[in-house]
Amino acid sequence: MKMNIAVIDGGFSEEAQISFKSADTVMKNLNNTAYRAHRIRITDKNWVYDPNGKHLTVNKNDFSVLLEGKIIRFDCALIVIHGTPGEDGKLQAYFDLIGIPYTTCNHLTSTLTFNKYYCNRILDSLGFACAKALLLRSKGDYTDKEIIDYLKLPCFVKPNDGGSSFGASKVTTENKLREAIKNAFTHGKEVIVEEFLAGTEVTNGVYFNGEKVYPLPITEIVTPNEFFDYDAKYNGESTEITPARISDQLTEKIKSTTKEIYEKLGLAGVCRVDYIIRDNIPCVIEINTVPGQSAESITPKMAAIEGISLEALYSTIIEQAIK
Structure with a gap:
């Protein structure tokens, strides 16, 4: 029997437009033999399910939808909201209360990682290099x-x-x-x-593949802009080089650091850790617990280079969530 998967996009921030693109990618790549995908949009005005333009309101008491006289209940929430409430722990806490599993970190870890300052202070206390x-x-x-x-x-x-x-x-x-x-x-x-950390900017995707924490290939970010800003990320004003042009020793160091961060902070699902390499030391910039999944996004490209299909990737994080 197919599981009902809620693919949740939108959010309350400026990142909503990116979330819509991420959800497009997820909807196209979910295994439709195992899962029945339902796209749910959450905004500061309403929560809706919109099959064929019907614009149905989600019941917030149990996150169900009434469609043609039948109640749809969800087996898992695949969250692709970037920013609040999907990346800062709010939505995770809600799903914990009503008992629906989800594909991201838990609410406590999500809250911590979304707060850049406190997250990096915790990482610093654990021995990871971070910017002042x-x-x-x-x-x-x-x-x-x-x-x-x-x-x-x-x-x-x-x-x-x-x-x-x-x-x-x-x-x-x-x-x-x-x-x-x-x-x-x-x-x-x-x-x-x-x-300001002068050095090479790289980023490393990571997920739990069912057996172990698995870092993806490292991507080097080269941009003519002052830094990896919105235009560089989403309007093609950057060059992404995968694998990064760094030594094998440094590659292993970064992957090991990413894996250790994933384990020590209790991350879940697909995440991404951004670094600046300064004096051969990877310094953590920030952790993304709901990284972009759009055609312009880095993480799907990392998976492709590693030979991991998005269908397989999304199936893995769903199966881990419902365990």
Whole structure:
């Protein structure tokens, strides 16, 4: 008997448009022999199931849908919401309450990893190299001088609780710092200011394949932009080189680090860890627990290079979720 899988897209943030593209990929690649996929869209206005334009409201009491007199109940939620509420633990906590398994990290781990500042402080305490940073809960928490004295220039300013590089900027001169902070606060409730790490940017996808934590090939990011911003990620303004042009020794070091992070933080499903390699040391930038699945996204390309079909990948994370 086919399992009913809710493919959940949308969200409350600017990343919704990316989520729609990710869901398109998932819907095209789910094994339709084993699963019956139902696309559910969650927005700040409503939760709907929209088969053939019927626009049916989801019952939030048990996450069911009434279709043609029959109630559809879901065996698993495949979450592809980037940002809140799909990546910050809110949706995970909801599914825990009503007893529906899901394909991402649990709500506690999701909450931690979505908070860039606290996640990196935890990683730092566990011995992983991370950039120095300051957390701003209001625009006046630190003076420009205090920030620059601690982090130096250039530095990065970005929302502490956002993704896809919305609101992120590289600051090279003191007179641009306050403007960058103000801009970041328009995209998030907290802002993180990080030291600039000069080096090679790479990213490493990872998942549990049913037997072990399995790092995917490492991708090197080369962009003419100041950093791997939205245009670089989604508008083709970057070159992604897989496998990355790094030594075998460094490749193994990064994969080992990714695997260790996955295990120590209790990650689940498909995740991605971003690094800057500085002085031959991989420094963690951030962890993505719901990485993009669109045609432009990196993780599906990593899987393809490894010879892992998306159908097999999605089947694996569903089967692990329902165990």
